[in-house]
Amino acid sequence: MVDKARDPVFDSVWLAERKPSSAQASPLSREAIVTAAVEALDVDGLAALSMRKLATRLGVAPMSLYWHVPTKDAVLELAMDEVFGEIGAPDLDRAWTDEVRKLMGQVRLLFQRHPWLPQVLGSYPNIGPNAVALAESMITVLSGTGLPVVEVSRASSTVISFVVGFAASEVRWAEETTAPRRPDQEWTAALVERYRERFPLFTAQFDLPELWEADAQFDYGLDCVIAGVETRTGQPRR
Amino acid sequence: MVDKARDPVFDSVWLAERKPSSAQASPLSREAIVTAAVEALDVDGLAALSMRKLATRLGVAPMSLYWHVPTKDAVLELAMDEVFGEIGAPDLDRAWTDEVRKLMGQVRLLFQRHPWLPQVLGSYPNIGPNAVALAESMITVLSGTGLPVVEVSRASSTVISFVVGFAASEVRWAEETTAPRRPDQEWTAALVERYRERFPLFTAQFDLPELWEADAQFDYGLDCVIAGVETRTGQPRR
DNA sequence: TACGACTGCCGTACACCGTACGAGAACGCA
């Protein structure tokens, strides 16, 4: 992968012209490939996805995929944006704070449903139509703050950065402590034991039951960031 | 990769016992391998790193690496933690807000120096000693807020989530708009043109010169998050 | 009806990958 380097200027799928689709309905299609890719990724993870397996899953020869898709990287970019399509449109009648919480909660769930997201998100720019639609939604919602446009953009980027960073870390952790491994207890116990003397504060966290509640962690952080945005608006103190 | 699955319980390098090192100084060593890996990653990126090339770079046969390192995944985990070692210790005499800004600024620069970080960060839990030391530092610094311990942990996770999310996104963008491609202008121009009608608010961002200043973006976001934490302490309004 | 162009699928092949396995070299210690 990554080699092809056909078009020296652009190589994101989203900036390439798509081959004109024909009249005849073919069994295979870009959409079918992407759907199958998402399913495969959800079940077996990124490392297990190969073009051959993907073709098998579709009942087709490996090279057939390359008519509809230029490269494996493109499949991953498309799959990434595909899942961002699961996020709904905002309701502009509600308070911006509630709407931000709703949208960002959906993003967090998205990461949990598709634990391979952080990995591919780290590899390609997230500029597909569905991802951009989410950015557009956030800007729309945050316009409700009354902040100047520049600040709306910045606040939007701030909130999204937090949520993506949080969800990515959460998913990595979950992937490690569940899976065909021993229950999380044992895994973290080993970790804690190894670091106990060197990093007392860090390891002490694991003794606090409150800190095992991921939902509360997320809500606290999101509330924090929202409160931070509110300080920029001269609005209610808390 | 990912197969090996030797130890059914643990497979992060950090939770495995390391082979006892011998007296004789061998030319190759785990440390040398990791150093070379970081260099190679910085220069050529993650996709270009293979065990064979790494061995060549060290003037050694490919399989020789496997005496010091169990797997390629381990090399990447080690390389990831290695670079987190570049971050210094906090100064506890200064105001916690300043210290948070200093530490997190260093993290951002870390990502810029090592653009492959988001990719590997998405693939492995970040539990090496240097990464944990950073977490410990953050908790120490945020203890200066006077918040209860649970909230200190949560605030720490919040700030780090934001910074990592921001830096990861920034790096992805930079990787795409620089590199052996046309200047960023052209790339983003194509993007904007493609989305102009569908996502007017999103695309309008690119007309605002303020939003091209990445440093200001970062500072705004970090200030926001810090201000959010301050609202939890009942401290100065702004 | 005939025929060329185009669409879509696929068989083969190449270069490269991670790494299992076991042979052997170099060394410490008896």
Added chain:
DNA sequence: TGCGTTCTCGTACGGTGTACGGCAGTCGTA
């Protein structure tokens, strides 16, 4: 001297992404 340990490496296997060219079917036009 011999033996055990540490370390390096050659070979080989099964997998990968995908370039290339062939081929069947369909369509538009004459």
